[in-house]
Amino acid sequence: MNLDDDIALAHALADAAGAVIRPYFRARFVQEAKADASPVTQADREAEEAIRALIEEHRAGDGIIGEEYGAARADAERVWVLDPIDGTRAFIGGRPIFGTLIALMIEGHPVLGVIDQPISSERWIGAAGRPTRFNGKPAGTRACPELSRALFATTAPWFCGGFEALRSAAGDTLLGGDCYNYALLASGHGDLVVEEGLKLHDWAALLPVVEGAGGRMTDWHGQSLHKGSDGRVVAVGDPALLPQVLELLER
Structure with missing residues (x-):
């Protein structure tokens, strides 16, 4: 096709x-x-x-x-x-x-x-x-290699394990937004989205948008997302942010 x-x-x-x-x-x-x-x-x-x-x-x-x-x-x-x-x-x-x-x-x-x-x-x-x-x-993501300068978004704290650690480490935090957070990240208006408990229909469309804009989207272990993923996702506009975020999530 x-x-x-x-x-x-x-x-x-x-x-x-x-x-x-x-x-x-x-x-x-x-x-x-x-x-x-x-x-x-x-x-x-x-x-x-x-x-x-x-x-x-x-x-x-x-x-x-x-x-x-x-x-x-x-x-x-x-x-x-x-x-x-x-x-x-x-x-x-x-x-x-x-x-x-x-x-x-x-x-x-x-x-x-x-x-x-x-x-x-x-x-x-x-x-x-x-x-x-x-x-x-x-559309393209923006450069932001340092977590301390990043704008971190998540729909709600209870959808984001490690929320307090990420909030403290990031430059600023926004709550709410659902899929709109990932869309804005792809257009360079945010740097990081972290969530858990997502079902396949919640994240499948987001990955091609984020990665086609220059970002990365993985699970909380840095592995590629696929049909069997556990619903814990990280999206970053600047791939340099990913190791910093994963380190916090592994604590």
């Missing part, structure tokens, strides 16, 4: 999700609590339905793993991994710092990722062997 064709489809998938999500933003919608007590809205579900319908139409042999509707053909060589609204709490609260995440994995490794913010019309797309693009233009 031609990667250009997959990129074009990924754009169409993000467009379809955004068209569903935008009318619900800061409007009335049905909201429920899932079994793990995390929130889900009709926007989450309808957006994933729209994405899955297009995949079934255009890539019927590919697998799908989605946050809301589970897996179909998950053992396929090519699998699309979906999180229709990453940051549902932000969406519910009317904060435009959530995102739609769309990834294509081949043999268990992400080769294509989209982070789409449908309210502000911001889209990052990364693909293996290609530079990350933000709204069609090249």
Whole structure:
């Protein structure tokens, strides 16, 4: 399959999700609590339905793993991994710092990722062997080789083991943001994101975006992320930061 064709489809998938999500933003919608007590809205579900319908139409042999509707053909060589609204709490609260995440994995490794913010019309797309693009233009991380100067972001302290050590060592700290933190890192507006407890749909789309922009994204042992990774991730804009961060996480 031609990667250009997959990129074009990924754009169409993000467009379809955004068209569903935008009318619900800061409007009335049905909201429920899932079994793990995390929130889900009709926007989450309808957006994933729209994405899955297009995949079934255009890539019927590919697998799908989605946050809301589970897996179909998950053992396929090519699998699309979906999180229709990453940051549902932000969406519910009317904060435009959530995102739609769309990834294509081949043999268990992400080769294509989209982070789409449908309210502000911001889209990052990364693909293996290609530079990350933000709204069609090249995106790049910034130089920051010293942790003491780094802007460290995480969604919440309870999603980040070693939070206090990292907060103390970093130049400054931001809380909140979900996938938006990784997108901004890829555009040079942050230096470090550390989180744990992520599921495949939470991180698969992020890796191609971060690494295509010049950053690195690994597990807490510095190993490459793959389908079987444990959900503890580190993303750095400047690869020189990675050893410093891993040393703190190993304590």
